[in-house]
Amino acid sequence: MKLFRLLLAVLLLAVVLPASAARTIASGEDLMRHDGRIYPAADAAFPAGYSDIARWRQGRAALPRVSQFGGSYWLVAEVRNDSSVAGWVVAPGSVLFDQAAIRVYGSDGSVQSLASGYRADYQYALHYGQRIRIAPGASAAIVARIDSPFYQAPPSLRLFAESEYRHQSTLENSLILASLGALGALAVFNLFVHLMKPDRATWCYALYLLVFLVAWAQEFHLPAHLLGWHNLHWLYVPFFLLALPHTAFYVEFLQLRQHFPRLAKLSRINYVLPLLLLPSTVLALPYAPVLATLAISVWLSLALFCGIASLRAGVRQARYFVLASCALMVPATLILPSNFGLVAPPVYNPELLTLLGGTLDALLLAFALAHKLRLLVQDKELAMQQLNRSIIQAHTDHLTGIANRHAFDDQLALRHAAAHAGKEEGGLALLLIDLDGLKAVNDRDGHARGDALLRDFAHGLRQLLRAGIGVYRLGGDEFTILAPAGDVDCMLAALRQLESALRQRGYPQAGASVGWATAAEAPSSDAMLALADRRMYQHKNARRRAHAGDVLAATGR
Structure with a gap:
């Protein structure tokens, strides 16, 4: 009988403890993938204190996931600090969302109130992280109320050691600014090239880079940081427009009208589809991310197909274009499914990965244009040599070899x-x-x-x-x-x-x-x-x- 009671007690502990015990902090881990809970936020009332959290959660039905078409949700996670580090950073996801009110309840009775998201003040440039303190050996409950008209990916709650997050955000910011700077420099340079030697492909490429630059500057909140401008309705406008100058570029660059007139006509869908879906940014903002993802998927797939077809047909400059398309397509293949809500993002900062892929795409397209110009120079030199030979032949007596x-x-x-x-x-x-x-x-x-x-x-x-x-x-x-x-x-x-x-x-x-x-x-x-x-x-x-x-x-x- 004693043995039976002991076994019953062990089973009860196995059932009860995991549901209530706080999770040990692992820096950078997504707490929502393990013991975190998601609840619909019909109200805005936070728990009164750490001891009130269990009662506060009663009667709330947990959800398996948030809707990608927006809404208000509670995110709740409990952690235990078994390290010697007291300074931490809570980051409610890396992808864009509108706003989040966060409270950290310590087992010692402390309550820390924070704000994060697109409309909040930033402690770390271009990042959502907010500094908190959890004493070594203490437990804490993190409760966040997140509101957004759309979710590019499921929101998360991550804790980082403050020194690690500072280093990581500095590194990521360096990559972001370097990429945006490279895009801007390439755009300006090619505009000057176009002014010196007008060429439709160069003009479209420069315009594509400028739109790409604006799109990712908005995605990383630069207008919000620098100008205090917060308007999600404009966020996806440049993403819808990206396909237009890029399509005009590759149709001209790959000479599709001469080699593949049917593909040139088919590529018109990259003009029509984004413009048809563009009003969603104003009329149906919750659906704008999914519709933009659809337009981008069609554009990238068609561009890569046209590049491969041109390469197989022997168009010499197509090889750099195919490499550039792959540089953009690889991160897109990893990220775009999460935008459709099919899977969670495979990396912590998917926007940075996509920006880096887009910057590599821009650099390879610059090589493609340079290669095209080199081919044009070679053709021009051959034509000049042929012209000189023709002129010499026209002025030379063929029998005697002297002038005629x-x-x-x-x-x-x-x-x-x-x-x-x-x-x-x-x-x-x-x-x-x-x-x-x-x-x-x-x-x-x-x-x-x-x-x-x-x-x-x-x-x-x-x-x-x-x-x-x-x-x-x-x-x-x-x-x-x-x-x-x-x-x-x-x-x-x-x-x-x-x-x-x-x-x-x-x-x-x-x-x-x-x-x-x-x-x-x-x-x-x-x-x-x-x-x-x-x-x-x-x-x-x-x-x-x-x-x-x-x-x-x-x-x-």
Whole structure:
């Protein structure tokens, strides 16, 4: 019988004690996941003291969870401080909620009253934590009345050692401000890039960054901190608008209209859906988080799909876009289900994780734009090289390799005008040359031998090239030289040497009939060419008469 009574007492203790015993504090642990209770808050009356909590809880029906569409709730948790630390911080969740009134009841009879949430004063910048004291070895009950028009995730009660929370909040604030600063710097930089070289993709990217910056600045309460502006109706407006500039960016950046016109049309849903759901921020605020999550999920999924399709199609700049989309999609995959109320947030500060993913996304998109610009520069350089080759080919005689008639006409007009303006040092002379003997070589040895004669003659002319001297083939057996007027005698002597060299190479009938004129003698470039042409034929006829006289003398007639 005694043994039975002992066993019954043990069973009663096993049932009763866990329900009433305070939980040992573990820094950072969510108390609501274990012994915490949630009650609907139909009233605003707190317990009178620590000993009154059990009576206060009687008649209140505990709830398994809060509604994500808002409401008022009591959160109650009991803790025991078995450490030597007396300074603690109570943090009623990391995700945004409107307001919370908190009281900490100590087993020693002390009562601490606190306020937290979006509308409260902050003891730690960008964080909800409020300092409390729980003496070592003491127990305490934490009662919080939380009110909010929506809950992005189930509210929680966490206790941190004050030194740990201070370090953690400082680290998180550094990451938050660094991320927001990076977003702002990238946005401003790309706006300047757009002003210097207008490009739709750069403009949309900069606009996307600015909207992203505003969205997360509001999420981390910067307007509330800096301006005292508390208005939850504006909180989700930039989150709804995020899809618009980003979609315009990737449609342009991935060239969807050219490569995937159907995906470009399908992407219009990212314009229509957010704008249709945007009025919920005013008309149905409790539903705004879920609707924004829906619009964001559609946008991110479609953007990633378009990026992968473009990458598979060989769009070179798509690889950075896909990496950027994954950087944003990975934290979104972890966080967005909790926004739908499907699961609890997998990390303590899901907003920070998403902001870091978004900042990495922005940096990778910057690399994507830089890569696109590099590809454009490469294409431009190739086009310029091709253009230069085309220009050279257009100004070059393909048989002889020297400049052609087109190049000669351009240079003659420019240099004649410069000579008459006094800008052509030493004046300008034009030597018009007719290569004699070409027809005889073609008739006797064939056109291949005639082409060789043309190339050899052009090679000899090319040796004359230096500053101020240009050599050209006008066509057929006609060549010309543009040179300073003072170099005419030198050019004539060089042509006589070239004539002798051609005869020694097996062209016995080769010769050069030359006529020259100066710019000072002609009022126009055409007149200058005509004068040289007349003199060239005079020289040719004189050479023919001289040759005929030599033949007669040789035959004794």
